Amino acid sequence: xxxxxLLRGVHGFDNVAFRPGSCGYVRHDxxxxxxxxxxxxxxxFLYTFPAVSAPNPQGAxxxxxxxxxxxxxxxxxxxxxxxxxxxxxPGALSQAECAQVVALxxxxxxxxxxxxxxxxxxxxxxxxxxxxxIAPDADAQWLFHRLALLFTQVNASYRFELLxxxxxxxxxxxxxxxxxxxxxxxxxxxxxxxxxxxxVQLSDPGAYDGGDLAFHGAADMPIARERGCATFFPSYLAHxxxxxTRGLRRSLVAWAYGPAFR
Numbered sequence: 182x183x184x185x186x187l188l189r190g191v192h193g194f195d196n197v198a199f200r201p202g203s204c205g206y207v208r209h210d211x212x213x214x215x216x217x218x219x220x221x222x223x224x225x226f227l228y229t230f231p232a233v234s235a236p237n238p239q240g241a242x243x244x245x246x247x248x249x250x251x252x253x254x255x256x257x258x259x260x261x262x263x264x265x266x267x268x269x270x271p272g273a274l275s276q277a278e279c280a281q282v283v284a285l286x287x288x289x290x291x292x293x294x295x296x297x298x299x300x301x302x303x304x305x306x307x308x309x310x311x312x313x314x315i316a317p318d319a320d321a322q323w324l325f326h327r328l329a330l331l332f333t334q335v336n337a338s339y340r341f342e343l344l345x346x347x348x349x350x351x352x353x354x355x356x357x358x359x360x361x362x363x364x365x366x367x368x369x370x371x372x373x374x375x376x377x378x379x380x381v382q383l384s385d386p387g388a389y390d391g392g393d394l395a396f397h398g399a400a401d402m403p404i405a406r407e408r409g410c411a412t413f414f415p416s417y418l419a420h421x422x423x424x425x426t427r428g429l430r431r432s433l434v435a436w437a438y439g440p441a442f443r
Contacts, residue, residue: 223255228251264339266399267413268412269404272410283431287313292311309359315350331413332435339413341439347374351435354429355429360392360422365417367417374441378415380433382408384430388429388430389428391423391430
């Protein structure tokens with residue numbers, strides 16, 4: 182593939198190619214692939230905003246376009262199409278690693294999920310699931326290193342400024358009747374600094390029914406149900422986990438933080 186870059190040396194990346202400035206369903210088995218334009222050399226503006234200077238002696242503001250016509254100007258601008266879509270990495274964690282993560286989660290105290298200070302998610306009925314928090318203890322440090330590498334690789338397309346994890350990793354279990362309604366991962370508190378979110382599927386797809394990770398306005402993503410598949414997405418994308426109707430869905434969730442979007 183011309184201009185494609187294969188990510189090798191990391192489990193699950195041998196069949197994944199990133200075209201610089203592109204994104205989409207990153208599974209290259211000739212079944213499904215979609216790429217979006219990353220950069221455009223320029224955008225044509227119908228109208229450009231002026232600089233507003235101090236009032237003149239008559240009290241009127243002076244609008245300044247630097248001697249340019251405010252209408253129909255062309256400006257070079259970088260447009261990153263990746264920032265509007267999730268990216269799927271099948272096999273990001275091996276079967277054995279998924280089992281290790283489940284063991285880490287089960288060894289931690291599990292409790293009913295809450296939405297803490299998020300006023301937009303205040304209702305207890307908005308989210309029904311059980312969670313445990315995996316801190317970077319000695320038995321889990323390998324997982325933090327692995328996820329850090331995955332975030333770094335995927336962020337080559339998103340190009341966000343990421344610094345690391347503020348919160349522990351979230352091990353989540355959804356049983357029959359449990360779900361998480363439509364929401365975004367950023368809020369009005371410290372979570373406003375979340376920039377890139379991750380969900381790793383830990384259960385076999387046949388172990389449960391329902392429990393689909395869905396994004397507003399996006400097509401179904403059956404690949405995301407594969408055990409070990411990692412789904413990355415900008416934290417401002419609206420998504421949900423539909424109600425589980427049978428069995429148990431387990432997943433690992435993480436959020437990479439960084440300076441505010443601007």
